[in-house]
Amino acid sequence: MGAAGTIPTEMRVIELDGTGGPDVLVPATRPVPRPAASQLLVRVTACGVCGHDLLARRGVLSAARGSVIGHEIAGEVVEVGAELPEPAAWLGRRVALVQRIPCGDCPECTAQLTTLCRVGPGFYGEDLPGGYAEYVLASPLNAVPIPEDVDDATGAMLSCAVGTGLRALRRAGTGPGDIVIVTGAGGGVGVHSVALAKHLGATVVAVTSSAAKEEALLRLGADAVLVSPNARALRGCVSDLGKPRGADVVVELTGGPTFPVALRSLAPRGRLVLVGNTEPAALPLHPGLTILKELCVYGSAHADRGDLAEIVDLVESGAITPVPARVWPLHEAALAHDAVERRQVTGRAVIVP
Ligand SMILES: [Zn+2]
Ligand SMILES: [Zn+2]
Structure with a gap:
């Protein structure tokens, strides 16, 4: 020893x-x-x-x-x-x-x-x-x-606050041209999911319950920020960004409060990844909507060692700034x-x- x-x-x-x-x-x-x-x-x-x-x-x-x-x-x-x-x-x-x-x-x-x-x-x-x-x-x-120039507090964020979003975006097969909605976007996983989705080439709609976080989310690269939108406002925003049939991916970081609206915002064959569960509750999965639009709902847990190593590389190269x-x-x-x-x-x- x-x-x-x-x-x-x-x-x-x-x-x-x-x-x-x-x-x-x-x-x-x-x-x-x-x-x-x-x-x-x-x-x-x-x-x-x-x-x-x-x-x-x-x-x-x-x-x-x-x-x-x-x-x-x-x-x-x-x-x-x-x-x-x-x-x-x-x-x-x-x-x-x-x-x-x-x-x-x-x-x-x-x-x-x-x-x-x-x-x-x-x-x-x-x-x-x-x-x-x-x-x-x-x-x-x-x-x-972790490399020398990554400070301790940033090091502590890499696996959960950053890596969770990368894994979730990958679970949903996120790629260039996708419109990604991130709910709970102002939190630790949220802000980095916005940045990572941009890194993967997506257009990003950030959804937050806090108007005070709007500016920070725009600075992080969100193409639009909506504060506690209803289904109509969210669909309208995605349509304005070029996809009238809905978003390709939702990274659901809140759970109960946003799930029904997020599910309705998906395009046919849209993918929703459940990651966060801030207000634990059973979620209303609308069967007709899910069947007719052939939606996918995934669970995504946490980063594994490979995800974390990739995050360290992304941060070291400057591709992602926590x-x-x-x-x-x-x-x-x-x-x-x-x-x-x-x-x-x-x-x-x-x-x-
Ligand atoms: Zn955590
Ligand atoms: Zn084992």
């Missing part, structure tokens, strides 16, 4: 003191985890605040009292397990992490479907302690080195949650230990 510098035995974390409002996020201490034979110990340098974290904190997901949430992690590898091949390739490297550590061996992993692995250590903040902490465990199966994060110190995680909940953050909130 190799280590870079002295690793303390205890670390600061923010844990859930029950579930509810932001004030359930409280400081605590924990033993620093020990890497297993093929694992990495990562000193967390930044952790993003995801909509998923808000749901976990409210008690909608599996997190309970004592959980350490946070799955959007960047850091530095400070220790490597004893049986890791090529430890020197990892020790001291700055890395961004995919939010799930897969096993690498199950049928899903063998088929390169690592987001579907349920055998490995799992998802940060649910199956293993998350990134609202000074240290986390990781693996070469979920870590990607929206600067708003940063809070770890002990003010509750304030970061409060700001995100009040929709005061365009892009990503990030906490740093």
Whole structure:
């Protein structure tokens, strides 16, 4: 086993003191985890605040009292397990992490479907302690080195806030000439989905519930921005952009509030990708519409290691410029949650230990 510098035995974390409002996020201490034979110990340098974290904190997901949430992690590898091949390739490297550590061996992993692995250590903040902490465990199966000129807060955004959109756009086969509607466009995944859809050659309609985010979305390259449009306004906008029969792709980042309008805005053979679920609810899938227009509805989970590596390349080459994060110190995680909940953050909130 190799280590870079002295690793303390205890670390600061923010844990859930029950579930509810932001004030359930409280400081605590924990033993620093020990890497297993093929694992990495990562000193967390930044952790993003995801909509998923808000749901976990409210008690909608599996997190309970004592959980350490946070799955959007960047850091530095400070220790490597004893049986890791090529430890020197990892020790001291700055890395961004995919939010799930897969096993690498199950049928899903063998088929390169690592987001579907349920055998490995799992998802940060649910199956293993998350990134609202000074240290986390990781693996070469979920870590990607990041270049020097990508700062820590940006590194923390790459897998979830940026990579989720790339995967969703790919699930829908997005390409040049498509009109893509992004709902929840002002959030962390939304702003980057707009930029990535433009990168893939699409025309982009950004849908947001916040008029204050309109200008930022136009600056990011959105061809049109609509604030809480009804179906008629959204269809009209897509028509004005050259497709009177509707949009080719919807990246649905909100779920309940926008799904019915988004579904109606699709052209025949349109593709809707469900990614976000900010207000968990059953969605009204209109069967007549779906059948007669031969629509496709996909689910898309999170980036895998290949997606994250591609995002790192896109950012390094300047093809995609992540929206600067708003940063809070770890002990003010509750304030970061409060700001995100009040929709005061365009892009990503990030906490740093
Ligand atoms: Zn996330
Ligand atoms: Zn697996």
